[in-house]
Amino acid sequence: MAQPSLTVSTERSGQLNFVGDWTLEHYHLLKQQLNILVEHQNLISAETEIDLTGLTRLDTVGCQLLIDHIGEDHWQAWLAQPNDRIAEARRQLLLTVMAALKEDGSVATPRQSSLLADSLASIGQKFSELSAHSLQLIAFIGLSLSVLLRVLYQPKRWRITSFFAHLEQTGFNALPIVALLTFLIGAVVAFLGATLLTKFGANIYTVHLVAFSFLREFGPLLAAIIIAGRTASAFTAQIGSMRSHEEIDAIRVLGLNAIELLVIPRLLALLVALPILTFVAMMSGILGGMLVAQATLDISSTMFLSVLQQNVGLHHFWVGMAKAPFFAFIIVMISCLEGFKVSGSAQSVGEHTTASVVQSIFMVIVIDAIFAVVCMEMGW
């Protein structure tokens, strides 16, 4: 590799001698060399001679620097002279890069802005997005329900295979993780009861604590949150990547209904799966509590179960179970809608998947709070 250099001779009207590799690898060196020209503008006049015969290599970046520093007009004049001082290929390269640099259209400069105006604008934008988003969600729920009602009494349009595939993915495959996590939380709640209630000699109320909390709150809530993390993200990513590959458009132009094909089977599957998972979560949590009660409080499992039977009403179980379908419904609606909102890029799939999980968990907790208030007022 030959070091690039530029020498300037001032005989007559001056001559610029370019020697060596004028390539990207020597970018900084080239800039240093060319600084002579920047510092002494008067070195170049219309008659300045250019000698490229010493050049060993020249690439597009080298050309760009030559053109930028010596000026396009000068090169045009130099190339227009009848000369054999430059190989045809290099001539072509110079002309090509010159044409490339001439490409008009300016680059838009970012607008000047102040911090206050920016933050106000961003707050406004967030709120208008929020309201638009809520409207979209409500419209999407309406659309899905109307499609669901139409499909329900046309057994020919039931997507049985798809339904069972989603049931397996969202329900069956999630059983171990739901059971394990709720078992651990059940144990933790029992420990909590043990440390607190022993002080008042009310050991036995640990049973109530575990049973009430799991039947009414923890069972449905934990199952829904795990599913929101596990399934909502999967739904959004599935539909989102279909969307970015124009598969959704393909469904539409084939005369099919994307909601019927993609949303309804997922909705029905989760409506079945989440109550089952909720039941498993309740049982597993109570089992965890029972084992801890036996180990640390000397409450035998027979005793635990008889207290459960006598003092914990069945309606607590039904209150818990009743929430599951609502959770399932909102999770599917949010995750599918976010999937449909994906546009083009892979990054968009990621953004919407995140949004889908966050919103699902948020809405699950909001609905749970509403349930709590309603049940309290009703005395259930």
Added chain:
Amino acid sequence: MNPIIEVRQLHNQFGRQVVHHQLDLDVLEGEVLSVVGGSGTGKSVLLRSIVGLNQPKSGKIRILGQMLQQLPSSERSALEQQLGVLFQQGALFSSLTVAENIALPLLEHRGLTRKEAHQVALMKLGLVGLPKDAAQKFPANLSGGMIKRAALARALALDPRILFLDEPTAGLDPISAAEFDQLILTLRNALGLTVFMVTHDLDTIYTISDRVAVISQQRVLVNDHIDLVAANPDPWIQAYFHGPRGRAAQQAQSALLSGAIA
């Protein structure tokens, strides 16, 4: 001329499906080589094997006299910087703007400042015929043809010695495709680029390729000047070059040549 890429006894296999068997191929320095073949004959797999994205089952591939797969990572990176690849779908990074896409290798490998890299990126954009206002756009906001051009600009960012093109003119309108051909020719002549091109565009094949390699029956059936390839008696080659499209492209080219002579 020396072969700049040598493929010897290449064997590629996915599961039980054999894609290449005892495939030999030479690419000469400074030539434009077109690789043609029916769908599923492994043209893209060959390209991916050469640039090191696909580990072949067996066989040797030398690029610039070096075996890419066996180099330690720093030398491998240095060799890879001599290669520019234009992927079929462009493969622009969707989270970066077009200018940032082109500037990325300049920043990472050549230590240019952001401003300098941006200037070079703008020049490369001009080189591939994109307007400067495309620089700040994200790939998602570009049309298919613009994505191809932007991806070519990224492939050319480091002024590579070998340029790999996977279906470069697919999805371009005929005018853009013809411009694309001219651009490749100009760059090849000016920079001494070697171009390895997988293509189906007969016009492109006739206009810019020095040699054509036909992949069929898991190997390179013939690799020669286009007239000699077209004269090959193999039925697939006959159907390819002497079908209605092949004839039209040939006539267009010979009309062009005779016009140039007259």
